[in-house]
Amino acid sequence: MLSKQKTTEVIAEMGELFPNAHCELIHENPFELLVAVMLSAQCTDKLVNRVTENLxxxxKKPTDYLEVTLEELMDDIRSIGLYRNKAKNIQATAKIIHEQYxxxxxxxxxxxxxxxGVGQKTANxxxxxxxxxxxxxxxxxxERVSKRLGICRYKDNVKEVEITLQKKIPQELWSVSxxxxxFFGRYFCTARSPKCPECPFLSFCREGKKQAKARGFDG
Known part of the structure; x- marks a missing residue:
């Protein structure tokens, strides 16, 4: 398991690799962001952005989602996975935000x-x-990057990963981390075919050592 200091160093190194890391879901206000994150469950940001461009x-506002039928909203987001449940949750959430907030x-x-439809990840x-x-x-x-690099344990669930990261990373760095x-997981340490030979963390990466052995490069 990586120490707090080593974890912070890793995060800094990732910052050098991806100095412009940011939320890639396109939005103009908190409500659009909330909808976009709800749509992104088990779906890529790229697909969500294609759908929300028209959506x-x-x-424009929560009440707009309440002025159409559920079937119409479903049709508007049909290309998104789990679109039926997501449409129901978006309408229900829009109603609460309108009436209570x-x-x-x-x-x-x-x-x-x-x-x-809003869990811990979406709220965060x-x-x-x-x-x-x-x-x-x-x-x-x-989750994948944390476990491969030994910041967290492979057996940790999502909540345990979050708690461990909060303990090992200074609070002022949580959001940027x-x-x-x-970005590191999406564009470098991918689920399949990670760029292990080029990785600055190869020497202590669990997945990297497996890849090095299987693909015949120095790990």
Missing amino acids: FEKY NDEVPESMKALVSLP VVMSVAFDYPAIAVDTHV HHRMI
């Missing part, structure tokens, strides 16, 4: 996770990106 032209996304983790992204609150959202990239780890 956010049609729906005056059409404003609540700036509270407790309030966010109480919304239909919204709190961090929309409201500049220190948070680490553990998606598939963050989240984006750096996503």
